[in-house]
Amino acid sequence: MRYFLDISYNGAAYHGWQRQANALTVQQEIEEGLSRILGAQIGITGSGRTDTGVHARKQIAHFDAETELPESQIQYKLNGLLPDEVAINSCRKVQPEAHARFDAQERGYHYFIHQKKTPFLVGQSYYFSHSLNVERMNEAAQKLLGRQDFESFSRVKTEVNNFFCEILTANWYCENDQLIFNVRANRFLRGMVRALVGTLLEVGRGKLTVEDFVTIIAAKNRTKAGRAVPPHGLYLSEVNYSEEIYL
Template identity: 75%
Template structure:
């Protein structure tokens, strides 16, 4: 039987989502927890990677098991053995061919910035005190919409067949005392959102014009874009699937 796990995590204590040698990962913690509960080695596949220090309000991973343990009991038991910075929201049965990564139709991220010093947001939001023209940042963000090549915002050494993504939403807005960037797309390249945020902040400081930003997209060259924003302000927040994969 195949299941989808819906979960969240605070990424500060982890070297990203993906299991790797000599580094602590979210995937490793969950796999070890499932293996302990199910009594058999269990491997999970996530909807995508998050880098070291990046958080998730909503992540999805699939796994297979022959256990007859009801999904709600499995989620309960898994939460009991996982550390406090990882939480399972649901365990849902899906079709045998459902895939957490390849069946995802839309993914979404939020990036949080606070501009007044706040000790309670430390490690959860990027403290950026310089004045920003948010209207200008939104004008630039609008240029991201649609299907185009985002190589300028991708990690240089990354194994992908192409750099095209279709962006459905890219918007800056204020939420309480924070400035938030919400971006939704069919897929994201490694390091893409943090590179976008770092470059859009330069637009907001008027170090780059809208024309400069458009030229950076067209350049397909990571060295032309801005410095990546810090990981602790970034949250994977949305992964959507077609309804037919759920049982």
């Protein structure tokens, strides 16, 4: 039987999602918990990787189990074993061929910025005190929409067949004294959101024009774009699938 887990985690204490030989990761925590519950070695496959320090409000992972247990029991027992920084929001049975990574139709991220120094957002949001023109940042963000080559915002050493992504939503908004970048697409390249945010901040500061931003997209060259902002402001916020995969 195959299951999908809906997972939230605070990534501050972890070296990202993906299991590593000499570092603590979210995947490792969940695999060890499932293995104890099911009495067998269980591996999980996530919808994608998040880097060290990046958080998730909704990460999806699948696993297979020979012993069939009620979804609610798996969720309850797993939450009892996991540290406070990791939570299982739901567990659902899915079609045997359903795949957390390859069947994902859309993914969404939020990046959080605060411009007034506050100790309560340390590790949860990026403190950026420079004055910003949010209207101009939103104007530039609209240039991201549609299917384009985003090599300028990808890590240089990454194994992908192409750099094309279809961005469906890209906008900035303010909420609870924070400035938030909301972006949703069919796929993302490694490091893409943090590079986008870093470059858009340069537009907001007046160091780049909207026309410059368009030129950077067309350049297909990472050195032309801005720096990657710190990981702790980034949240994987949604991963969506067709309802047909659920049982």
